Amino acid sequence: MFIDTHCHLDFDQFSADREKVIARAREENIKAIINVGTSLEGSRRSIQLAEKHALVYAAVGIHPHEAERFPAESWEKIERLVQEDKVVAVGETGLDYFRNYSSHTSQKELFRKQIKLAIEADLPLIVHSREADDETLGILREEGACRGVLHCFSSTREVAADCLQLGFYISIAGQVTYPAAKQLREVILRIPTNRLLIETDAPFLTPEQLRGGRNEPALIKYTAAELAQLYGLSLGDIARVTTLNAQQLFGIGKKQSGKIAYPIRDSLYLNITNRCTNNCVFCVRRITDFVCGHNLKLSHEPTQDEIIQSITNSASYKEVVFCGYGEPLIRLDEVLYVSRYLRERNIPVRIVTNGHGNLIHRRNIVPELAWMVSAISISLNAENKEKYLSICCPQSGEGTYEEVRKFILECKKYISRVEVTALDMDGVSITECERIARDELGVEFRERRYNHPGS
Template sequence: MIDTHCHLEMEAFDPDRDDVIKRAEEAGLEAVITIGSDFDGCRGAVELASKYDFIYASVGIHPHDAKDFSEEIFDQIKRWATNRSQKNKNSKIVAIGEIGLDYHYDHSPRDIQRDVFKKQLYYAKEVNLPVIIHCRDASKETLKILEESGVTKGVMHCFSGDMDMAERVMGMGFYISIAGPVTFKNATRLREVARAIPDDYLLLETDAPYLSPEPLRGKRNEPANIIHTAKFIAELRGISYEDINRITTLNAKRLFGIGKMPEAEIAYRIRDSLYLNITNRCTSKCTFCVKFHTDFVKGHKLRLEHEPTEEELKKAIGDPTKYDEIVFCGYGEPLIRLDIVKSIALWIKERGGKVRINTNGHGNLIHKRNILPELRGLIDSVSISLDAQDEETYNRICKPAFKNAYKEVVNFIREAKKYIPDVTATIVTAEGVDVDKCREITDSIGVKLRVRRLDVVG
């Protein structure tokens, strides 16, 4: 877990700062980013980052303190940020921030807030550092200034806007950071946003010493408390704590350029299922496929450097009964490697495990025969990508390698019923897909239909 936003340099931590940092380490935090907001805060953040290996710093002037901004202060911020902007990997300064607009308190005149915000944004763009944005009661002007700046790397800190605002900032390339208020009883809108944000855009923070999550509300917050927020959001999104930990840690590393990135995985866990990633190859080029814009799913790197052997897969699985099911599903079409699928499935079944295949339904086309009888007794369930209500739509969004692929997919679904106990057809809510017409097709065959929301993977 990484706390992407706290203020460890603040006076609230003077009595026991070392103990707070120790508790963060004991809670398993891989990194903490302490955020400067005024000149003294920036200096304190830089000093803490230089003292502790797992603490990083951001420097910038908060809108509350924009009235005190000067060229001398700006020059010092630039000096602090210089090493990082020159690609010094040992630099502990990872962003410009906390910067932005605050029209709620108006501690600084609004015209000065805007001017200081713009100066820091353009500097961050010049030196290619991400920005950490504060926005309170100023969403319209914040978005306008961000769009005009052309900055595309950053995070909306302690997000409190609606889904429309979230979509606009994500469209600019910004991450959305969720803090403790999501756990508050009246946080209905924020919970909807936290549930809907795509994995690739989600970050977590404490904003300590502020905004303690339930059940600690009213007490001083600290980085170790991020665990409460993480568990709450995991439950909201229907995933495990380990999933949310992995997803948000990866996102923090990508944005701030800290820590070691994960290596490709051939077996990866989501919730209580273990997925087997056995090939990058596929006979479709679906327009909605996640592999065309990222190497990661739920924080797991799936872009393989080589196709795994049987022994590698068996070692990665271990005891199959530890999982609800073992699923053949990665960045490619698993039935391309039919012999491996059959062999590993048999091995899993012999050891008491359950097996599912996620497939594009091209197996018979790939092998030029009906392969489904060969899967009898080996596969407990199969999810087959129907993806469209007609051939024209299918060809447009799936771009199959075979002619007549859509007809063969429908036949594959129909034939699968004879040999596999549990058959589900799936579609993604891509443009032009008619859910009702797809349901008519699956109802006529007698199989279930699962509708996946576009951009929700895993």
């Protein structure tokens, strides 16, 4: 299911078939549509659409193009409109120095007023910025804006980083599918998926596959497919994570309970504990309970039977992976029990671990894993013990890095496929980590992407 976080179904381009457009959106599994106001009348029309259709929500705002024409005496009407039940955001607001349909002064004045309105109404902002990124970001900072989305993103890596630092989401539209958008696709890869939204901006920015025609919410699948390919995820993964992000930002949809089993790409992951013997500085647990749209905050540690009951359609996955918001080998008995169940059914089992298993249990546990585990991924994360200590902050202290290396060598004796992984984060030499894995330890190496949990 998708959420189109930005479109304009109230525009004249949809006058002839608006109901059919919304019906097609339902058929294409669009869970919600946010119709974004660009003027006082457009905001009213957005609310009317939202009141008529359960899947439509409204945003109220004045587009920068309209800043010069917007009468000051109408501001109270905007203030009243944002109080309507199905209004979930203030916008579309911001700065547009490309078209310059309104003076820069009037644009900035109205932008500031709408930021203040969003803060007072406790609503997120939907921000438009074209050829005005520095001033847009500057005003957001000055006014204390901390919740919203930069819509239809097409800017630089630096602007994306600044936007994320402000606490904003970044929304991607159909232009990501255009052949000329190579630079945009490279920038998008630096955006963590937990801050990503998708939109159509319909009737504009039709995806490449149907370019030249009118855009509509049903076509959001083309943008999602491009993002799935970019991030190395499935279409379902992108749908799930962007839907969750939209629900969290705009306050729509139901809250998700913690999961034991959760699919990413063509693997099924098992989340059996939230405890860990590391306290890594990069760990996503520090900022969210979610990975790829899945809530991994457990209400309790599942029993062996609860873990097995959570595994459905296991034959449709290439593997089942022990990997959650904790170190799975803390619960060795559960790992062994469930792995035996899976291997008896010829289902490949992989463990993602920090390599502390022998330290945790004060014995060599690797022979116990031998028959039941077909692969193991061990997070080394640093090229020396000093960096490991500063990055991973292990409970077992200074000798941990060497113990992890010993654990890797033991796994090599008993498990057919062993890989060492490290994050491409600043200060870590991926080249040296790979050399250690391949040349010193004699195992495979895989680079993980920083800020992309699930990669």
